[in-house]
Amino acid sequence: MKKTDVAIVGGSAAGLTAAITARRHYPNKKIxxxxxxxxxxxxxxxxxxxxxxxxxxxxxxPDTPLEKHNVDFLIDEVVEIDREKRSVKTQGGExxxxxxxxxxxxxxxxxPPIPGFEKENVYPVYKDVERLNSMQDKMKSSKKVVVIGxxxxxxxxxxxxxxxxxxxxxxxxxxxxxxxxxxxxxFCAEAEKLLEERGVKILADQKVTSIEGNKKVTGVKLASGKxxxxxxxxxxxxxxxxxxxxxxxxLRLGPTGSIWVDRxxxxxxxxxxxxxxxxxxxxxxxxxxxKLKLASIACSEARIAGANxxxxxxxxxxxxxxxxxAIGDRxxxxxxxxxxxxxxxxxxxxxxxSEGPNRHPGSMPGMANQKVKLLFEKRTKVLIGxxxxxxxxxxxxxxxxxxxxxxxxxxxxxxxxxxxxxPALTASPVVYQFVNxxxxxxxxxS
Amino acid sequence: MKKTDVAIVGGSAAGLTAAITARRHYPNKKIxxxxxxxxxxxxxxxxxxxxxxxxxxxxxxPDTPLEKHNVDFLIDEVVEIDREKRSVKTQGGExxxxxxxxxxxxxxxxxPPIPGFEKENVYPVYKDVERLNSMQDKMKSSKKVVVIGxxxxxxxxxxxxxxxxxxxxxxxxxxxxxxxxxxxxxFCAEAEKLLEERGVKILADQKVTSIEGNKKVTGVKLASGKxxxxxxxxxxxxxxxxxxxxxxxxLRLGPTGSIWVDRxxxxxxxxxxxxxxxxxxxxxxxxxxxKLKLASIACSEARIAGANxxxxxxxxxxxxxxxxxAIGDRxxxxxxxxxxxxxxxxxxxxxxxSEGPNRHPGSMPGMANQKVKLLFEKRTKVLIGxxxxxxxxxxxxxxxxxxxxxxxxxxxxxxxxxxxxxPALTASPVVYQFVNxxxxxxxxxS
Numbered sequence: 001m002k003k004t005d006v007a008i009v010g011g012s013a014a015g016l017t018a019a020i021t022a023r024r025h026y027p028n029k030k031i032x033x034x035x036x037x038x039x040x041x042x043x044x045x046x047x048x049x050x051x052x053x054x055x056x057x058x059x060x061x062p063d064t065p066l067e068k069h070n071v072d073f074l075i076d077e078v079v080e081i082d083r084e085k086r087s088v089k090t091q092g093g094e095x096x097x098x099x100x101x102x103x104x105x106x107x108x109x110x111x112p113p114i115p116g117f118e119k120e121n122v123y124p125v126y127k128d129v130e131r132l133n134s135m136q137d138k139m140k141s142s143k144k145v146v147v148i149g150x151x152x153x154x155x156x157x158x159x160x161x162x163x164x165x166x167x168x169x170x171x172x173x174x175x176x177x178x179x180x181x182x183x184x185x186x187f188c189a190e191a192e193k194l195l196e197e198r199g200v201k202i203l204a205d206q207k208v209t210s211i212e213g214n215k216k217v218t219g220v221k222l223a224s225g226k227x228x229x230x231x232x233x234x235x236x237x238x239x240x241x242x243x244x245x246x247x248x249x250x251l252r253l254g255p256t257g258s259i260w261v262d263r264x265x266x267x268x269x270x271x272x273x274x275x276x277x278x279x280x281x282x283x284x285x286x287x288x289x290x291k292l293k294l295a296s297i298a299c300s301e302a303r304i305a306g307a308n309x310x311x312x313x314x315x316x317x318x319x320x321x322x323x324x325x326a327i328g329d330r331x332x333x334x335x336x337x338x339x340x341x342x343x344x345x346x347x348x349x350x351x352x353x354s355e356g357p358n359r360h361p362g363s364m365p366g367m368a369n370q371k372v373k374l375l376f377e378k379r380t381k382v383l384i385g386x387x388x389x390x391x392x393x394x395x396x397x398x399x400x401x402x403x404x405x406x407x408x409x410x411x412x413x414x415x416x417x418x419x420x421x422x423p424a425l426t427a428s429p430v431v432y433q434f435v436n437x438x439x440x441x442x443x444x445x446s
Numbered sequence: 447m448k449k450t451d452v453a454i455v456g457g458s459a460a461g462l463t464a465a466i467t468a469r470r471h472y473p474n475k476k477i478x479x480x481x482x483x484x485x486x487x488x489x490x491x492x493x494x495x496x497x498x499x500x501x502x503x504x505x506x507x508p509d510t511p512l513e514k515h516n517v518d519f520l521i522d523e524v525v526e527i528d529r530e531k532r533s534v535k536t537q538g539g540e541x542x543x544x545x546x547x548x549x550x551x552x553x554x555x556x557x558p559p560i561p562g563f564e565k566e567n568v569y570p571v572y573k574d575v576e577r578l579n580s581m582q583d584k585m586k587s588s589k590k591v592v593v594i595g596x597x598x599x600x601x602x603x604x605x606x607x608x609x610x611x612x613x614x615x616x617x618x619x620x621x622x623x624x625x626x627x628x629x630x631x632x633f634c635a636e637a638e639k640l641l642e643e644r645g646v647k648i649l650a651d652q653k654v655t656s657i658e659g660n661k662k663v664t665g666v667k668l669a670s671g672k673x674x675x676x677x678x679x680x681x682x683x684x685x686x687x688x689x690x691x692x693x694x695x696x697l698r699l700g701p702t703g704s705i706w707v708d709r710x711x712x713x714x715x716x717x718x719x720x721x722x723x724x725x726x727x728x729x730x731x732x733x734x735x736x737k738l739k740l741a742s743i744a745c746s747e748a749r750i751a752g753a754n755x756x757x758x759x760x761x762x763x764x765x766x767x768x769x770x771x772a773i774g775d776r777x778x779x780x781x782x783x784x785x786x787x788x789x790x791x792x793x794x795x796x797x798x799x800s801e802g803p804n805r806h807p808g809s810m811p812g813m814a815n816q817k818v819k820l821l822f823e824k825r826t827k828v829l830i831g832x833x834x835x836x837x838x839x840x841x842x843x844x845x846x847x848x849x850x851x852x853x854x855x856x857x858x859x860x861x862x863x864x865x866x867x868x869p870a871l872t873a874s875p876v877v878y879q880f881v882n883x884x885x886x887x888x889x890x891x892s
Binding site: 013016017020021024025027042044045048052053054058059060061065294295296297298299300303304307313314316317319320322323324325326331333334335360361363364365366391392393394395396397398399400402403404406407409412415416417418419420421422423424425426428429430432435439440442443446 | 459462463466467470471473488490491494498499500504505506507511740741742743744745746749750753759760762763765766768769770771772777779780781806807809810811812837838839840841842843844845846848849850852853855858861862863864865866867868869870871872874875876877878881885886888889892
């Protein structure tokens with residue numbers, strides 16, 4: 001039997017960040033991270049294994065941060081939490097007694113209730129090096145791949161697989177547009193156009209009814225009766241919280257079936273915290289249950305859990321939902337609510353959009369068109385969402401919006417926002433799209 | 447005699463933005479912009495004329511926004527404001543009666559009190575196409591140029607002139623480092639190293655005592671007695687508010703000699719507003735007079751002035767001071783106070799720094815090292831400054847910090863900040879430098 005002050009179950013983004021945070025805040029505590037994977041893929045990097053990066057081995061979370069922060073780690077699977085004894089038991093027969101425990105068991109790929117998903121060469125995207133390797137091997141010998149799901153993971157996987165040149169890639173999406181859960185249709189349409197120009201085929205508004213083939217997949221059947229030929233199928237329709245261990249330990253689950261926590265990331269057991277994809281979340285907007293699962297949310301939660309272990313210091317404000325993606329050299333990003341989703345949630349909204357060059361003058365190198373849409377709650381004029389596209393800097397521009405959303409900035413606050421601008425780096429201060437979109441929302445009010 | 451509802455004097459960033467803002471907020475008013483320049487250079491783009499962009503004619507603020515927003519414009523110089531009659535008189539003999547007036551007369555290059563500045567081939571950087579053209583002509587036939595002043599303008603001018611290949615470029619800076627008014631010495635040193643690697647010579651901690659030569663400049667004499675040979679001298683030591691017109695009209699000036707305004711950008715005359723470089727500013731930090739002059743501040747002030755013309759809607763919060771620059775493909779940016787300056791102002795500060803790759807995994811294209819330093823007021827843990835370097839996205843990352851500074855976010859707020867991250871666009875959420883710098887500042891406290 002081993003003893004530790006802090007045990008952390010799970011070694012992906014949330015577990016690792018929780019361990020580092022715990023070390024920073026509690027320099028004298030013994031901290032142990034237990035994970036079942038020998039090698040841990042960088043979750044957001046997975047689609048890039050199949051094109052840009054080249055292999056799962058080149059997309060690993062290094063162990064050096066654990067070593068550097070003096071975190072013990074054990075590669076073994078935790079199979080039981082004994083809440084009374086305050087211990088965890090592992091597959092390998094170890095028992096580790098903890099003072100505080102953090103569960104960061106992440107998520108597993110969601111499988112749709114459609115016959116045929118067990119067939120050979122159907123690949124849900126597991127965060128597992130061996131499975132990713134076998135998927136990549138198959139990819140090299142395939143000719144036609146169907147990607148089920150046109151969300152971020154499906155879009156990124158398709159674009160990367162398509163880049164390799166040997167594959168005919170088709171996305172099947174249930175909704176009328178790819179990326180529709182994040183973006184309004186005008187942004188979805190731009191992303192789809194880019195993908196198609198790059199050679200990815202898109203079949204939107206299409207329900208998959210079965211996976212065809214005997215032992216091995218041969219095609220994907222749609223509700224229309226049409227069968228898409230495929231020697232490989234990738235499934236990217238989302239993930240579900242991995243709560244098996246928590247359930248077995250009788251920890252409370254929340255309304256979406258993830259591990260319930262309060263705003264300090266504490267479960268119903270005062271000595272057990274949970275963070276990351278396995279954890280129940282609530283929306284920054286109105287506090288409703290939120291199904292968002294993002295590495296960036298996981299890390300924010302881990303920094304709350306890790307700091308609160310031996311004294312409450314931090315509280316979650318709920319998920320804002322900030323994400324970005326890239327198709328070629330074009331970046332797409334979103335923070336907060338889309339117009340579509342906000343209306344569904346009962347918000348009365350006004351929007352403003354601004355579009356123009358991201359350099360000044362426009363002849364500066366790196367010039368690209370940048371488009372920013374802002375969404376405000378009509379009565380209070382508070383910012384509740386943004387959608388953007390442009391060059392790579394949009395990956396940070398969306399974080400400007402995130403900070404403004406978190407602080408409930410209004411149209412006028414944003415119109416007077418003091419941003420830095422530079423000819424070689426940003427739009428001109430006169431046309432700065434983030435600010436001008438606010439001004440154009442004001443016009444829409446009058 | 448002409449009549450207008452709104453007259454705006456000055457056609458650079460502030461004047462143009464004030465005109466557009468006035469139009470947006472007051473769709474039925476007659477708005478007239480009067481400027482003396484036929485062609486208006488984009489102020490921040492001026493250094494790039496001499497290298498990347500190629501000519502002053504390619505760095506102009508277009509007139510299309512004025513036309514698009516139905517703003518009349520007159521190219522003529524306003525020589526007098528008659529506050530009683532509410533009219534302005536021009537060099538060309540026009541008299542224009544206004545209801546509201548916005549002064550946006552900008553700034554002029556500062557000239558140091560050193561003998562010899564009147565000599566031929568000494569160039570203060572005027573925002574004037576003809577002068578810029580003649581400067582560029584001279585540059586083409588020169589061999590040795592000395593740039594007096596190692597602030598942003600001096601550094602950018604030097605790097606661009608050096609890029610052309612035919613010039614030997616030396617910066618003379620009075621302070622121990624270039625860029626020292628904005629950055630702490632560790633960032634200055636990095637910028638200087640880059641500049642020197644690119645071929646620019648730097649003489650810091652050097653006082654210029656005179657400009658040598660008969661009619662034409664032949665050299666620059668330093669306090670040490672050393673003379674730097676030069677057939678061209680560029681002066682970039684800052685700018686002074688152009689307040690001649692305001693002074694003549696007996697408008698009140700502020701402690702730095704610029705046009706005094708209240709927080710709504712109104713002068714002591716209730717019908718006259720002022721915005722941009724000609725306008726007195728106060729610091730976001732403690733409200734002290736601020737000498738900062740930036741196009742982005744000018745535009746923010748213009749959006750306040752333009753909106754408030756016929757009804758007060760917006761107030762200035764004071765200058766945060768957000769700026770960025772680039773040396774080659776490396777960007778440098780700052781928001782708020784530097785450590786050095788904060789201490790001079792009596793702040794007790796703690797700092798945190800984080801450095802690492804801006805992509806995840808590091809093998810993603812565009813990988814560059816990114817460094818973020820954050821500065822907090824010690825007792826309240828409120829963010830008061832940041833300095834950054836990295837790739838072009840640092841131009842927007844610094845605006846994340848600006849939003850956080852404006853909302854007085856604390857170390858813990860930033861540690862839990864919800865940023866979007868993506869392998870192709872940003873640092874990993876685990877090492878995201880803006881957040882980790884906050885965590886490391888916490889460590890520094892304990």
